[in-house]
Amino acid sequence: MRAAVLRDYNAPLSIEDVPDPDCPDDGVVLKVAACGVCRSDWHGWTGEHPRVKPGQIGGHEYCGEVVAAGPQARHRVGDRLVAPFILACGACPSCQSGHQNTCPNQRLPGFVEPGAFAEYVAVPFDHNLSPLPDSLSPTVAAGLGCRVTTAWHALTGRAALAAGEWLAVHGTGGVGLSALLLGRALGAQVVVVDVVPEKLTHALGLGAAAALDAREGDTAARIREITGGGAHVSVEALGIAETVNASIECLRPLGRHVQVGMPVGHTARMEINMSAVYQGNIALFGTRGMPSWRYPSLLSLIERGAVDMTPLIAREIGLSGVSEELAAFNGPTPPGVAVVTDFST
Numbered sequence: 001m002r003a004a005v006l007r008d009y010n011a012p013l014s015i016e017d018v019p020d021p022d023c024p025d026d027g028v029v030l031k032v033a034a035c036g037v038c039r040s041d042w043h044g045w046t047g048e049h050p051r052v053k054p055g056q057i058g059g060h061e062y063c064g065e066v067v068a069a070g071p072q073a074r075h076r077v078g079d080r081l082v083a084p085f086i087l088a089c090g091a092c093p094s095c096q097s098g099h100q101n102t103c104p105n106q107r108l109p110g111f112v113e114p115g116a117f118a119e120y121v122a123v124p125f126d127h128n129l130s131p132l133p134d135s136l137s138p139t140v141a142a143g144l145g146c147r148v149t150t151a152w153h154a155l156t157g158r159a160a161l162a163a164g165e166w167l168a169v170h171g172t173g174g175v176g177l178s179a180l181l182l183g184r185a186l187g188a189q190v191v192v193v194d195v196v197p198e199k200l201t202h203a204l205g206l207g208a209a210a211a212l213d214a215r216e217g218d219t220a221a222r223i224r225e226i227t228g229g230g231a232h233v234s235v236e237a238l239g240i241a242e243t244v245n246a247s248i249e250c251l252r253p254l255g256r257h258v259q260v261g262m263p264v265g266h267t268a269r270m271e272i273n274m275s276a277v278y279q280g281n282i283a284l285f286g287t288r289g290m291p292s293w294r295y296p297s298l299l300s301l302i303e304r305g306a307v308d309m310t311p312l313i314a315r316e317i318g319l320s321g322v323s324e325e326l327a328a329f330n331g332p333t334p335p336g337v338a339v340v341t342d343f344s345t
């Protein structure tokens with residue numbers, strides 16, 4: 001099969017013919033229909049992701065059709081499925097208590113095992129996978145493996161965002177844009193922050209109440225003013241100190257900060273304003289992925305038309321286009337995300 005393989009950090013991926021994956025006993029092989037290019041792939045590509053080593057096939061935001069099923073698989077050949085990027089074992093105390101995204105036995109295609117920047121991907125623990133509604137195109141569904149689910153769990157599973165509350169979103173890449181769309185669907189008023197004017201305009205067109213350019217300074221104070229005292233919930237979607245602090249400082253007393261951006265490599269440890277946390281009685285939530293049992297809540301919202309995730313997708317690309325998308329994360333990016341839908345070019 002064709003696959004895009006990381007051979008050297010910060011260099012174009014190598015498009016290679018590699019052996020088709022073996023089918024796991026406890027899972028399936030998917031023919032990949034679509035796979036998003038995510039900032040986490042970029043972390044791997046730069047060498048700052050702790051798990052990604054040369055030889056890795058990236059791609060963790062995928063959906064596809066089952067072409068082989070192991071003897072213990074739950075799904076069957078022909079099923080159209082979406083996979084969360086965290087594949088949980090289903091048997092440990094974390095899984096049994098509903099927190100599959102913290103499973104210590106988790107499998108991670110695209111980070112540790114071969115991912116979906118390839119024609120086929122092996123997916124163990126297929127009980128994590130959910131059937132795709134017919135109404136959802138694979139291109140849009142690909143985001144349900146990482147960005148959209150991460151935003152959904154951040155807002156509903158962690159911060160318990162309520163209708164009428166103010167939500168601030170720092171960084172309007174894939175996950176930030178997802179948080180805006182889902183926050184609106186939940187009835188929140190949303191303020192977004194970015195440094196790319198085109199992204200701010202895009203966000204306003206998607207229902208943001210306000211869009212701030214962080215380069216103009218004092219982001220937190222401006223949000224406190226717009227929201228009449230501070231946001232109730234603030235999502236940080238970059239993983240860098242400047243935006244983490246803006247997120248904490250823009251909250252009203254008892255506000256909830258959700259760390260969605262991945263602090264990694266040289267940003268893994270950062271200085272944050274703990275005095276603001278203390279003074280404001282602020283809650284800090286970390287979040288990573290979404291427990292797979294929560295898929296129906298999100299899919300039903302999309303299926304009944306309460307939220308349209310299509311504005312998330314900026315372009316469909318071929319496999320050989322992934323390298324350019326990864327390199328683009330080195331700087332500010334235009335609105336929307338890229339999804340691989342053609343694995344032959």
Ligand SMILES: [Zn+2]
Pocket residue numbers: 038039040041060061085146147
């Ligand atoms: Zn991702």
Ligand SMILES: [Zn+2]
Pocket residue numbers: 088089090091092093094095096100103104105106
């Ligand atoms: Zn587990």
